[in-house]
Amino acid sequence: RPPDMNAAPAEELITEWESEQARLRRLLVLEDTEAWQSGPGFSGLQRVGGVDLSFIKGDEQNACAALVVLSYPHMELLYEDCRMVTLTAPYVAGFLAFRETPFLLDALRRLREDRPELLPQVVFVDGNGVFHYREFGLACHLGVLSGLPCVGVAKNLLQVQGVQKSEEHQSQIAALRRGGDSFPLTAASGAVLGKALRSSDKSSKPVYVSVGHKISLDTAVRLTHSCCRYRVPEPIRQFACSPHVGFLHVSPESNGD
Template sequence: MSTRAELSAPLTCRDQEAEDGIDSEQLLMATMNQDLTEDELNHIKKQWSLEQDELKKQLIVHDDLDFDPDDLDTTLKFVGGVDISFDKENPVNAIASLIVLSFPDLKVVYEKYDRVTMQHPYIPGFLAFREVPHLENMIHELRQNCPQFIPQVILVDGNGILHQRGFGLASHLGVVVNIPTVGVAKKLLYVDDITRDTVKELVQKHLKAKGDYAKLIGKSGIAHGVVFQPIQKTGRPLFISIGHRISLESCIKVVLKTCIHKNPEPIRQADLRSRRMIEAQAAWKSNQ
């Protein structure tokens, strides 16, 4: 099944950057476009902190799954991927995408795209309050219209508990939709005194082949996630973290099984298909 949104402007895919998953130029534009005073921003941060703390109480960081992570080929049937891409000229406008793949063949069985407008400013540590409502709506629609394709686990282009407040986009989404989620980031969010040098040393020491990983253990002694080698040849690692209702060990197993290329296939497909829509819209506009 495929449901496509009408697009009115070319979009550019979000590149996961340090903070929560938005690059510095988009961050500046997104913040400026909201036209809020410092007091208003502080009020929002206080309110969101309280809401985030309440949601975090529901967070489950062990396996609460309807599939066996040690027998994925037999027990895992559907895996989801989500992504949001922003309008290059006006990043409060975006397209949200939800892709569901069958497993283990990793074929797209459901795709949904929504044209959305960001209703809230971007504030570091609180990206989920901008993005999750749109993703939640799409998952709700999937449940209503095509419940046979509800994913047993969703891979999120962003962080889970590897986050300055221990509750990133993947965790927030998992809690509100009550589906296991895995955070998969392309760039590291530095928390708990985990530094670039720390990661570089881990990569050089432990990441030699596809599937190799090393735990990201901070000053507190907590393992916030892992740095993971997704492909055999040398390339940028991924940063995997628990989202919700799944252990770190099971996160690694799911990501490994879905990595044909450098990004897990559910996230990769969400990104590729969004780009195709962007290119088609740009071509249409150029012909007008």
């Protein structure tokens, strides 16, 4: 019998997840680690990946786990893997990674085994990195477990750690005049957890960029902007254009963690 995704998870499970999240967070690297990250034009960067889980409307158990790899800087499709999967873990705010990461890691494992020469040098995740309740979102979880540099890019603002969709926030968005403009997402503690980025001249609505793993925030923002033809970076936007997943919609949960 399939698990009840709406049932309240046992306290033991939450405690186990909290412990594992804290353990993995100690392995997080928030700085640039790759040679291609240092130059203004990202010289040496050839392959950028994107991952996402998309859901059929009304079905929170079955999803399409997708991985694409694009060439950089031309954004041409090099590799695509879309598989229907059945989720077994419940959705709990702040612990989205335990529900989704296993299937995304599977896609990366298949790529490593089948076409290792196409392994991405950085992965964009449709969700958050350190901009998270405990500063360890989906992009961090995937980054640490895969060992790859990761960038979290969320379409909706996660109101967390004192960051609010306030009048001040709206006025900061209005002040983003052109693609590449950004402002910091500052927690009540004073820590900068990410940046709101106007990713394209064509879109006044920002995306929310945060570090996943093995990349600095400034580099993550520059890279996101360089991969945007429209509002959403191409490695993530490609899913909406794929014939395999065109009938699916992204669960609102994917922006929460």
